[in-house]
Amino acid sequence: MSERSTTEWDASGQLEVLTFDIGDERLAIEAVSIREILDLLPETRVPGAAALVASVVNFRGKIIPIADLRVAFGMPIQEATADNRIVVIETELDGEATQIGLRTDKVHEVTILERARSSEPPVLGMRWRRQYVRELVRLAEDVVVIPDLANIFGAVPGAASTLQH
Amino acid sequence: MSGVGEGQDPVAAFRVEAADLLDGTEQALLDLTHDLGSRELIDTVFRGMHTLKGSGAMFGFDALAAFTHHCETAFDRVRKGLAPATQELVAVTLSAMDHMRALVEVQGQASGAGLAAAGIAAAGEAILAQLHAAIGDTAAPPPATTRDAATGNSDGGDAGEAQGGWRIAFRLPADAMANGTNPLILLDELRDLGEAEVVAQTGAIPPLDVLEAQECHLGWEVTLRGPATREAIEDVFIFVMDDMDLRLEPLTAAAPLAPPLPAAAQTPAETPAQTPADRPAQTPAQTLAETGPARAARATGESVRVPAERLDVLMDRVGELVIVQSRLAQLASGGINGPAGELALRSISEEVERLASELRDTTMVLRMVPIATLFGRFRRLVHDLARETGKVIELVTDGESTEIDKTVSERLADPIVHLIRNSCDHGLEPPEERVAAGKPAGGRLRLAAEQAGGEVLITIADDGRGIDRERVRAKAEANGLIQPGQVLADGELLQLIFQPGFSTAAQVTNLSGRGVGMDVVKRTIEALRGTIDVTSQPGRGSVMTLRIPLTLAIIEGLLVRVGEGKYVIPLAAVEECIELSLEDDIRSRGRSMIQLREQLVPFLRLRELFDTGTRPDAFQKIVVIATGGERVGLVVDQIIGSHQTVIKSMSCLHRGIPSFSGATILGDGGVALILDVVQLVALGQQQEERLRAAG
Amino acid sequence: MSTILTVDDSSSIRMAIRIALSGAGHTVQEAGDGVQGLASAGNAKFDLIITDLNMPNMNGLEMIREIRKLPVQAGTPIIFLTTESDEGLKQQARAAGATGWLVKPFEPENLLRVVRKVLGQ
Numbered sequence: 004m005s006e007r008s009t010t011e012w013d014a015s016g017q018l019e020v021l022t023f024d025i026g027d028e029r030l031a032i033e034a035v036s037i038r039e040i041l042d043l044l045p046e047t048r049v050p051g052a053a054a055l056v057a058s059v060v061n062f063r064g065k066i067i068p069i070a071d072l073r074v075a076f077g078m079p080i081q082e083a084t085a086d087n088r089i090v091v092i093e094t095e096l097d098g099e100a101t102q103i104g105l106r107t108d109k110v111h112e113v114t115i116l117e118r119a120r121s122s123e124p125p126v127l128g129m130r131w132r133r134q135y136v137r138e139l140v141r142l143a144e145d146v147v148v149i150p151d152l153a154n155i156f157g158a159v160p161g162a163a164s165t166l167q168h
Numbered sequence: 169m170s171g172v173g174e175g176q177d178p179v180a181a182f183r184v185e186a187a188d189l190l191d192g193t194e195q196a197l198l199d200l201t202h203d204l205g206s207r208e209l210i211d212t213v214f215r216g217m218h219t220l221k222g223s224g225a226m227f228g229f230d231a232l233a234a235f236t237h238h239c240e241t242a243f244d245r246v247r248k249g250l251a252p253a254t255q256e257l258v259a260v261t262l263s264a265m266d267h268m269r270a271l272v273e274v275q276g277q278a279s280g281a282g283l284a285a286a287g288i289a290a291a292g293e294a295i296l297a298q299l300h301a302a303i304g305d306t307a308a309p310p311p312a313t314t315r316d317a318a319t320g321n322s323d324g325g326d327a328g329e330a331q332g333g334w335r336i337a338f339r340l341p342a343d344a345m346a347n348g349t350n351p352l353i354l355l356d357e358l359r360d361l362g363e364a365e366v367v368a369q370t371g372a373i374p375p376l377d378v379l380e381a382q383e384c385h386l387g388w389e390v391t392l393r394g395p396a397t398r399e400a401i402e403d404v405f406i407f408v409m410d411d412m413d414l415r416l417e418p419l420t421a422a423a424p425l426a427p428p429l430p431a432a433a434q435t436p437a438e439t440p441a442q443t444p445a446d447r448p449a450q451t452p453a454q455t456l457a458e459t460g461p462a463r464a465a466r467a468t469g470e471s472v473r474v475p476a477e478r479l480d481v482l483m484d485r486v487g488e489l490v491i492v493q494s495r496l497a498q499l500a501s502g503g504i505n506g507p508a509g510e511l512a513l514r515s516i517s518e519e520v521e522r523l524a525s526e527l528r529d530t531t532m533v534l535r536m537v538p539i540a541t542l543f544g545r546f547r548r549l550v551h552d553l554a555r556e557t558g559k560v561i562e563l564v565t566d567g568e569s570t571e572i573d574k575t576v577s578e579r580l581a582d583p584i585v586h587l588i589r590n591s592c593d594h595g596l597e598p599p600e601e602r603v604a605a606g607k608p609a610g611g612r613l614r615l616a617a618e619q620a621g622g623e624v625l626i627t628i629a630d631d632g633r634g635i636d637r638e639r640v641r642a643k644a645e646a647n648g649l650i651q652p653g654q655v656l657a658d659g660e661l662l663q664l665i666f667q668p669g670f671s672t673a674a675q676v677t678n679l680s681g682r683g684v685g686m687d688v689v690k691r692t693i694e695a696l697r698g699t700i701d702v703t704s705q706p707g708r709g710s711v712m713t714l715r716i717p718l719t720l721a722i723i724e725g726l727l728v729r730v731g732e733g734k735y736v737i738p739l740a741a742v743e744e745c746i747e748l749s750l751e752d753d754i755r756s757r758g759r760s761m762i763q764l765r766e767q768l769v770p771f772l773r774l775r776e777l778f779d780t781g782t783r784p785d786a787f788q789k790i791v792v793i794a795t796g797g798e799r800v801g802l803v804v805d806q807i808i809g810s811h812q813t814v815i816k817s818m819s820c821l822h823r824g825i826p827s828f829s830g831a832t833i834l835g836d837g838g839v840a841l842i843l844d845v846v847q848l849v850a851l852g853q854q855q856e857e858r859l860r861a862a863g
Numbered sequence: 864m865s866t867i868l869t870v871d872d873s874s875s876i877r878m879a880i881r882i883a884l885s886g887a888g889h890t891v892q893e894a895g896d897g898v899q900g901l902a903s904a905g906n907a908k909f910d911l912i913i914t915d916l917n918m919p920n921m922n923g924l925e926m927i928r929e930i931r932k933l934p935v936q937a938g939t940p941i942i943f944l945t946t947e948s949d950e951g952l953k954q955q956a957r958a959a960g961a962t963g964w965l966v967k968p969f970e971p972e973n974l975l976r977v978v979r980k981v982l983g984q
Contacts, residue, residue: 176878178876178879181873181874181878182875185873185874185875205916212919215917215918218946222873222917222944222967222968223875223967224969226879226969227875227879343960345938346937346938347941347959347961347965348938348939348940348941348962348963348981349962349981350938350940350983352979353980353982353983354983357980377910406959406963407962407964407981410954533925540941543867625940725935
């Protein structure tokens with residue numbers, strides 16, 4: 004699990020991403036895995052679920068988990084604001100295409116990241132677990148974080164494929 | 169029947185069809201073992217093989233077609249009375265069915281498995297050798313040679329070429345037009361071959377009073393100029409060639425007109441086309457003699473067959489829905505004014521409610537298949553088990569027309585196979601033991617299905633020796649499942665066989681020692697939201713009863729509120745709802761047992777279990793749920809009412825949470841979680857045990 | 864184009880025929896055995912009927928004989944499908960009233976060629 008996934012830069016070393024804020028960090032996720040950006044929906048708490056994915060919502064008739072990446076990154080949980088959005092992504096978990104709603108504080112835009120401006124996460128000096136970060140990329144004066152969703156969600160207890168089949 | 173999910177791919181359709189044909193033919197073969205003289209069964213087997221071969225060849229299943237050809241030939245001989253139907257023939261044909269399944273399976277997959285090919289071919293050869301021996305046929309019959317009439321191969325016909333052209337005289341059979349042959353089309357075809365002069369010959373037309381309007385009495389003479397070959401011309405007449413008069417003469421510079429035709433019909437030069445059976449390259453198969461549900465599940469794939477009339481009903485409902493929708497749109501655009509508008513709205517709402525419920529029922533019915541398809545597979549299994557064990561086993565089935573959800577049916581196959589194996593292996597005694605016990609030598613296995621409310625009851629009953637209680641107890645004590653000497657009700661004792669790791673087999677046999685225990689069977693049944701019960705009488709036999717909900721997709725639920733969350737309890741598990749007054753609640757604190765008539769029932773405070781952080785309502789309710797004889801009360805804040813629950817699965821991030829089996833969407837778009845009854849009852853029992861242990 | 868009835872107990876063969884014929888612009892109706900085929904033939908005029916011979920309930924030969932008694936299908940070409948190398952069966956089918964035949968397995972082009980041949984298109 005600590006093996007980090009690789010970023011699929013295109014031939015010209017670019018990557019189209021959606022950027023958004025969680026706390027005072029700016030994150031980026033490949034545009035290809037974004038399904039939809041929603042206003043906050045009424046959430047249903049799932050007792051016994053991992054704190055990272057403590058609730059579910061009805062997304063077009065499907066029950067999808069809502070994830071709060073603050074939990075994974077050890078950031079304090081905050082009250083919702085008018086800027087909050089749910090970014091619905093689709094990623095493969097356990098060999099199964101899974102839709103997950105990411106709770107974000109503010110969604111920015113779809114933009115292009117340059118591989119030339121990217122770097123591996125440093126071994127030291129990060130407040131986040133290193134295997135949860137795939138890459139750091141400079142964008143204008145900011146540094147955006149490409150999270151490693153496979154590692155983050157792979158760590159959820161009960162997500163193991165051995166449970167029910 | 170219409171195929172749903174078969175789409176536009178004939179090869180996929182063929183796979184489904186081949187599975188059905190093989191199953192149907194296998195049933196006929198099994199019936200044939202009881203009635204070797206049945207012409208009808210022999211015809212059915214022959215026709216199955218015939219279709220399999222013909223359709224298989226159509227869709228590139230060449231190895232299958234070639235192999236099936238031999239079986240078809242064998243049964244053709246039986247059909248024609250040239251060979252007798254024998255038990256040996258049926259037995260070898262049954263193993264041929266498995267080989268055919270394997271051939272269907274591997275066709276179209278990467279055929280690089282060159283090493284496996286030899287084994288497959290050898291296995292096929294071995295079966296064919298047995299087949300020929302069984303039919304009393306020393307030499308393999310020659311492969312079928314077919315002639316593709318319509319392709320009209322015109323190569324190699326240089327002998328029949330006339331440089332200058334042909335003089336063609338022909339007269340069609342009298343019934344040609346009645347039988348759909350249009351002489352004008354034939355003449356057009358000849359014109360396509362070159363420059364043609366056509367002269368009709370009317371000499372043979374009978375007098376009007378005996379003329380049949382449909383009959384063809386004209387003859388024609390055609391002078392065709394150009395390089396057309398004899399074969400090309402004969403090809404024009406290919407369908408009527410055998411019955412017609414046709415005379416062809418090469419045109420020479422000064423050829424006299426051909427004399428009027430004699431009645432001699434000519435036979436066209438035959439060009440045997442190579443059939444698939446002749447082709448040397450055959451696709452290898454890898455696994456043979458594979459029986460049981462594995463292959464059946466694969467073969468059925470994801471498609472379901474739906475009788476057309478059921479689709480018609482669905483279409484009717486959808487049509488009504490469209491009408492209601494337009495009424496609603498009209499009302500919405502005009503505005504809902506006054507009582508009349510409200511009345512109209514209410515009427516639309518009622519209409520939609522009715523349609524939704526009918527659509528739900530109709531759609532559910534689309535997924536239903538008769539359980540006969542499932543039971544049918546077990547006949548072969550029992551047949552094979554009887555041979556393996558040397559026991560005489562009669563399989564009796566009942567209620568085969570009972571319908572069950574297609575997915576449920578597929579998932580039931582493995583557990584039932586296991587139960588049947590158990591019965592045949594451990595339950596039923598060898599003939600001598602049965603006779604010694606004063607029973608008939610042949611054992612009896614009864615497989616029955618019936619619908620009871622929203623459930624299907626499936627029973628697997630044998631008249632064998634019954635479950636040995638002492639052995640069960642000894643085993644359970646040895647495994648630490650119970651305390652030595654612990655007092656258990658008979659039912660409780662028998663339930664022990666469903667505990668993980670439990671196996672009563674004194675010796676691991678070929679049949680049951682496959683590493684699957686009754687606990688897996690139970691888990692599989694419970695995953696279908698079903699239950700399994702066992703009763704057994706020493707010396708008289710055992711009965712396994714499976715209760716399975718009719719469909720997986722929709723259940724009747726009881727909607728409850730716990731704190732701020734809403735939850736659905738499957739109504740089938742609910743026994744009763746009782747009030748828990750605040751005083752009772754306080755009094756019972758720390759005990760969590762409630763006196764329910766004669767019995768103490770453990771209960772779970774869902775507010776605490778779910779950690780809602782809310783205060784209890786003044787009037788809480790206890791919903792008593794039961795599964796497999798065990799009861800537990802669930803304390804909820806409010807019972808909202810019954811709820812038609814469409815079950816949605818949760819993502820893999822939540823699937824591991826034991827308290828919930830799924831989720832559903834409520835009328836307001838919100839989500840309610842569905843409680844997992846089996847898990848909660850188990851939790852209640854554990855809590856009770858802890859409390860007991862604590863004192 | 865033409866309206867064609869295909870009668871076969873093999874749904875995959877019917878599907879293959881339907882795809883080939885509708886691809887050529889024909890309208891195709893399907894029947895799953897001789898009884899259904901006869902019922903369809905009694906209900907509507909077809910330009911062509913393509914039928915299997917070996918079918919449950921009513922075999923192809925019998926169906927062809929019955930269809931030939933239907934005034935509505937007078938002169939309708941009937942093509943039968945056969946896997947037999949058996950000339951005898953062809954003879955029987957001809958005698959029953961079939962117009963022509965097509966040997967299985969066939970390619971869609973073969974089918975279309977036979978259809979063009981009997982329909983003259």
